[in-house]
Amino acid sequence: MAGMRRSICTTFIMCLLLGSCTKRVETSSDQACARSGGSINAQIATYDVAVGPPSRFITGLLTEDNRLVSFGQVKLRFAYCGTKDAPRRGDFDDVVEANFLALPPALGETAPPVREGPAAGPASHGRGVYAAQVSFDKAGFWRMEVRADLVGEGTQMGVADFEVLSRPLVPSPGDSALSTENLTMSSTDAPKEAIDSRAATDEGIPDAELHQTTIAQALRDKRPILVVFSTPVYCQSRFCGPVTDMVAELARDYSSRAVFIHIEIWRDFNARTINKAAADWLFRNDNLNEPWIFLIGADGKIVARWDNVATRGEIEPLLAGLPAS
Amino acid sequence: MSGLAARKWARWWWRITLLVLLASCGGGESTTGIIPVDGRRVPAEQLQKSVAHLCTAQSFVGREDLENARATFQNLAHDDLHTLADAIDELDRSAQSQLLRAKNRVESDFSAGDLSALKADFPGLIDAAEAALSVLQIEEPGCPRSS
Numbered sequence: 195m196a197g198m199r200r201s202i203c204t205t206f207i208m209c210l211l212l213g214s215c216t217k218r219v220e221t222s223s224d225q226a227c228a229r230s231g232g233s234i235n236a237q238i239a240t241y242d243v244a245v246g247p248p249s250r251f252i253t254g255l256l257t258e259d260n261r262l263v264s265f266g267q268v269k270l271r272f273a274y275c276g277t278k279d280a281p282r283r284g285d286f287d288d289v290v291e292a293n294f295l296a297l298p299p300a301l302g303e304t305a306p307p308v309r310e311g312p313a314a315g316p317a318s319h320g321r322g323v324y325a326a327q328v329s330f331d332k333a334g335f336w337r338m339e340v341r342a343d344l345v346g347e348g349t350q351m352g353v354a355d356f357e358v359l360s361r362p363l364v365p366s367p368g369d370s371a372l373s374t375e376n377l378t379m380s381s382t383d384a385p386k387e388a389i390d391s392r393a394a395t396d397e398g399i400p401d402a403e404l405h406q407t408t409i410a411q412a413l414r415d416k417r418p419i420l421v422v423f424s425t426p427v428y429c430q431s432r433f434c435g436p437v438t439d440m441v442a443e444l445a446r447d448y449s450s451r452a453v454f455i456h457i458e459i460w461r462d463f464n465a466r467t468i469n470k471a472a473a474d475w476l477f478r479n480d481n482l483n484e485p486w487i488f489l490i491g492a493d494g495k496i497v498a499r500w501d502n503v504a505t506r507g508e509i510e511p512l513l514a515g516l517p518a519s
Numbered sequence: 520m521s522g523l524a525a526r527k528w529a530r531w532w533w534r535i536t537l538l539v540l541l542a543s544c545g546g547g548e549s550t551t552g553i554i555p556v557d558g559r560r561v562p563a564e565q566l567q568k569s570v571a572h573l574c575t576a577q578s579f580v581g582r583e584d585l586e587n588a589r590a591t592f593q594n595l596a597h598d599d600l601h602t603l604a605d606a607i608d609e610l611d612r613s614a615q616s617q618l619l620r621a622k623n624r625v626e627s628d629f630s631a632g633d634l635s636a637l638k639a640d641f642p643g644l645i646d647a648a649e650a651a652l653s654v655l656q657i658e659e660p661g662c663p664r665s666s
Binding site: 260300303316317318392394395426427428430431436463464465466 | 589590593594595597598601604605608612613616619620623624626627629630
């Protein structure tokens, strides 16, 4: 009897040990939220996803060997996976086509030639994200599935999970712009770096035309405003692009149609102090993502916003549609 | 085998099995040389290589080969420099700041196509990247003397 008990006990402990050593294996399932990985590493590049009408959704794609996927179109599907307290297995919605958005070239550089895509390659072939207009009807956790028919490599798939909030964290189209007093060239109570982080490495404050006025003043003057919140030196996104340079170029071309403002994120990077205007607009839940661009109408309402990756092709038509003053 | 010997053998068999099983439990990915960065697990070697790629880019700059210098920097070093900067975010803000500033200088030099500025600024970027590696206690590979 004792031997039998020992044997049962041994078997039980062995099962426990074997169980603890067994790695969890994801089983294939038709249920969207139960599926695993894929060979593409998809990174959700949109910062602030919320329930509401269709808005820009962007994702960056990398292959397993860290090559960037660029050009052409990819197919996206989304599935609602419930909330933390009530998870669901979900089903994918209809397919959405997402187009490649190339990062603007750095000042003085030319954009790489457009290639057949989607294709995986080095950054010099083209760096950017895929964008689609997508709406979400429920707050909670969602899963994105991406399928890319890579040139010469066949169809590859990836998934990424993200949270959809019940309402945007950051001011969004239709909201009134925040009447903030950002730093300008005439601010004497702040270091030059707080006006533009490039002042740390350049001789002076670059793009002086972007630091002439405040959002509050432009709102009082009832002028349309294109404002970029960015930190050219301390940008930490893999998709960092010369967004401030692009806004400076737009300022030169469309100064009669809008006021152009650059707001530096950091008052003191080393001390982790954020400029107040940047904090008022973007600091949420102990976190701040950048860059952001907002187009504000003459009526003080936000017309459009672009997060993380923004291109001249998306912004220029809206500026061109504004009346010249 | 007597009952006593059998019990002894069973005890030893059980201990050996237990040891084998416990050892196999640790048979997954080694944690040595893995740096946690923003929820990702990045091999230290990958960050070390970013400095080696900077050395290669610098050697192209030395030979006044701007295009290969740019391609090496952009394709092989740039993203891992961002990862390196992220990795030290909570550890040494000053070293992170130095690294990002030095990277920005070199990027501006590339944008301007200014070879003499690149020659002047590349050593500072390599120093800053090596300082970031040392914050993470990763051995600094150093550039070959010829570069």
